[in-house]
Amino acid sequence: MLDPKNPARRWHDMGGDTAGPIPDMDAPGEDHDFSLWEKRVDALMIIGSAKGYFTVDGLRRVLEDMGEDAFEKMTYYERWIASINQNLIEGGAYTTADLAEKMAEVSARGKTYGDASAGS
Amino acid sequence: MPHDHHDHDHLSPSGHPYRADDDTDLSYWQTMEIAVRELLVEKGITTPAEVADQIETMDARTPSNGAKVVARAWSDPEYHAALMKDASAATREMGFDIGPLKLIAVENTDDTHNMIVCTLCSCYPRNLLGLPPDWYKSRAYRSRTVREPRSVLAEFGVTLPENTTVRVHDSTADMRYIVIPKRPQGTENMSEDELAALVTRDSMIGTGVAKTP
Amino acid sequence: MTQVVRVKPMMPPGHVRTPIYLRGKIGTIERSLGEFPNPEDLAYGRPATAKTLHRVRFTMAEVWGAIAENPDDTLDAEIYEHWLEPADAT
16 A cells, blocks of 8 residues: 555565564464475576576566555465566567467366366 | 376475365466466476476475574584584585575574564575465564564564564575574583474574474 | 665665665664675666675664664664665764
8 A cells, every 4th residue: 555654665665564463373284385386486486587587686576566456365476477477578588479379278278277287 | 076096196296295276276377377387398498397396496495404504503613603604605515405595694692582584575595494484474574573573573482581682684685594593401412413303494584492302 | 885874765666675664774784795786777677787785783773763672672684885875973
């Protein structure tokens, strides 16, 4: 949310805010492993930056520009793939048209992640 | 739907089960992940093997790596000095693949307690300790730790004497941090392996202390 | 670089790594970390200038004033040189 006292303050710069209790530090499953698709997103970040298409700063810049609504409503790795994708397009790895065509092809493969990522 | 036939696919290289997303409806963002990955392969930027290797590398990074570093620093004064001087070099010397990680070790003593946070995003020494816990990335932890660290610590069950100085480290730029917790009393005769078992993930973030034997 | 520094109270839009709660605050350089490419360039895919990065230590009293939980506790953060100015005179 826009800080009325300082419109220059950006939503992600949250140090010092009051906020509720630290969530779920002892919850069962807090120590969960991530799912395969999330681990793949993480790997794509490392690979995309290692190959020089973008930097962690570019990843953060897009995450910040996606805004607070995305922070509240999307999961961590949902936000990451959105930012990785935008950085890869900006970095010239592929075009928006390439992506549109590929996403249509992928979603036509099946109803579940397992079906749609089979063979890849 | 029965899916026993591919149960063997449900263990990640770390030996943990994946969360069951293969059987839920394909989401927009999952579709994007598959598409991005396949495009990078088609354009010759990566290979499926490279993606799998990277996942395996990341899965091998767990808090137990950091625990071994701490246990050695507790046991070996020379190593302790090397770790405090250059934590990246000292962890690499133990054989850990930390990639380009630039690590600083900060040490808890009788009168100092250190805590790590990243207020701007969720920077974490992931190349040594693996991925951060969810609470580390939460708004509450990121917001409050720099302003009321003792109150945050109390929620983790850690209460410090008044005369202990709390040093909060906000990972704002290129460094990452590991807390060297205080060595518990009564551990004088323990081996490095026994000591490492006392070092929890939270004790290396500073939201916990080492277990007592 | 002088040892006592003030974080410049600049408020630019865009990607920066200097938290707003430290802007205008006075601290002491705890150690200097050498040069790093400026994230304010890297974030936009531009060639980055090298900037010296410093770890600056602030007291909680300086950062939060009267509402500090414990005034003698400290806060360390990494701040790039172009965000710092000498504060020895004050």
